Amino acid sequence: MRLPARLLQRRPDAHKGDFGHIFILAGSLRFSGAAVLCAEAAMRCGAGLVTLGVPENVARPIIKFKPREIMLLPLHETKEGTLSPSGYKKIKNFAITADILALGPGLSQNKSTQTLIRKIVATVNKPMVIDADGLNALIGNLGILSAKPYTLNPKILTPHPGEMAKLLGTSIKKIQKQRKDAAVNFAKKYKVTVVLKGHNTIVADYKNNLYVNKTGNPGMATAGSGDVLTGIVSAFLAQGLDSFSAAKFGVYIHGLAGDLAAKEKTEISLIASDLIGKIPDAIKISS
Numbered sequence: 001m002r003l004p005a006r007l008l009q010r011r012p013d014a015h016k017g018d019f020g021h022i023f024i025l026a027g028s029l030r031f032s033g034a035a036v037l038c039a040e041a042a043m044r045c046g047a048g049l050v051t052l053g054v055p056e057n058v059a060r061p062i063i064k065f066k067p068r069e070i071m072l073l074p075l076h077e078t079k080e081g082t083l084s085p086s087g088y089k090k091i092k093n094f095a096i097t098a099d100i101l102a103l104g105p106g107l108s109q110n111k112s113t114q115t116l117i118r119k120i121v122a123t124v125n126k127p128m129v130i131d132a133d134g135l136n137a138l139i140g141n142l143g144i145l146s147a148k149p150y151t152l153n154p155k156i157l158t159p160h161p162g163e164m165a166k167l168l169g170t171s172i173k174k175i176q177k178q179r180k181d182a183a184v185n186f187a188k189k190y191k192v193t194v195v196l197k198g199h200n201t202i203v204a205d206y207k208n209n210l211y212v213n214k215t216g217n218p219g220m221a222t223a224g225s226g227d228v229l230t231g232i233v234s235a236f237l238a239q240g241l242d243s244f245s246a247a248k249f250g251v252y253i254h255g256l257a258g259d260l261a262a263k264e265k266t267e268i269s270l271i272a273s274d275l276i277g278k279i280p281d282a283i284k285i286s287s
Contacts, residue, residue: 001252003286006240007046019048020238023073023098025091025120025134026105026227027054028113029081032062034106034132034227037272039070041231042102044279045253047238051098053091055081082110085119092124100127102234104134105227113137121155122147127237131158131230139166145190154243156233157186158195160226184210193243195233197226201251205244213248215255219267220275228275229254256282 011018022042027035032054039050050070054062055077062072073094076087095101101124107113117137121128122144130138135157138145145155164182165172175182176198183196183204193205201213233250237243260281261274 001249001286003249003253003283004241004245007236007249008287016048019046020099020235020240021049021051021097022047022100022102022234022238023051023053023095023126024102024105024231024234025053025083025117026102026107027052027058027062028083028106028108028110029055029058031106031108032058034224036062036066036070037224037227037276038102038105038231038234040067041228041276041279042235042238043067043069043231044276045232045235045250045283047235051094053083053094055083057081078110078112080108080110082108082113083116085112085116088116088119091116091120095120095124095126098126100129100234100238102129102131102230104131105230107133107137109133109136118144121145125153127154127156127243129156129158129230129234129237131226132163135159135163135167142167142190145192154193156193156195156237156243156247158197158226158230158233158247160197164196180204180210180212193247195229195247195251197229197251201255203244203247203251205247207244209244211244211248211251213251213255215252216258217255217262217267219262219265219270220255220258222271224272225254225258225275228272232279253279253282253286256285260285 059074076084114137196202203211236246257278260278
């Protein structure tokens with residue numbers, strides 16, 4: 001599959017602002033690595049600017065090992081080291097400067113943090129990619145997805161089968177038996193783009209677009225792989241692709257990078273950072 005010209009062709013006088021500013025809300029004291037994986041993947045996929053919004057005490061250790069190109073925004077935190085609702089105003093004000101938001105990787109299921117996430121989804125009028133604990137915060141509150149005009153504030157949701165089952169109040173077994181129907185029906189009902197992860201990841205939107213991905217391998221079933229995908233999809237969305245195309249090309253590149261990494265490292269030894277290392281090769285092949 002060839003990537004669209006919008007991603008591959010850059011004007012000689014282009015500047016970083018042309019390629020999007022992603023504001024990623026991610027990480028917690030226990031899951032700081034998820035934030036870094038997401039941000040680094042976004043940079044490797046062409047985002048012009050990436051800012052990580054993380055709890056204050058998470059920002060300190062991240063400074064030591066994050067890629068130098070990534071900016072940090074320390075935010076108020078709970079006693080458990082997760083994002084606090086008291087940081088909402090700072091988040092909303094900073095979001096004005098960004099092109100898109102990515103929510104979820106490593107945020108935790110702290111109740112106060114989930115309250116914050118729901119408020120952000122309901123009130124911040126920016127395109128969003130929602131994953132992991134961002135999705136968990138929406139369980140039982142799915143109506144906020146379409147509370148604002150979805151054409152102005154498109155949302156991409158990236159659940160694995162377990163998260164999809166929780167969102168729909170059903171079993172994983174039922175989701176796996178009807179993967180296409182689950183993704184399509186959810187996308188239409190809530191006016192979003194759905195990336196239902198797993199073997200042959202499915203991308204569906206409310207405009208009847210459907211894509212079944214064929215790249216990827218079992219070695220990618222490893223901690224942090226989904227965080228990398230969130231970064232990739234966010235980068236493509238920030239660079240101007242519509243939500244379906246950003247998701248479609250995102251899962252393709254993610255899987256292709258995984259296939260290239262598995263050839264070198266083996267499926268057994270594959271870790272999420274290996275995927276990021278193969279993104280440039282995956283993009284070359286798809287150019």
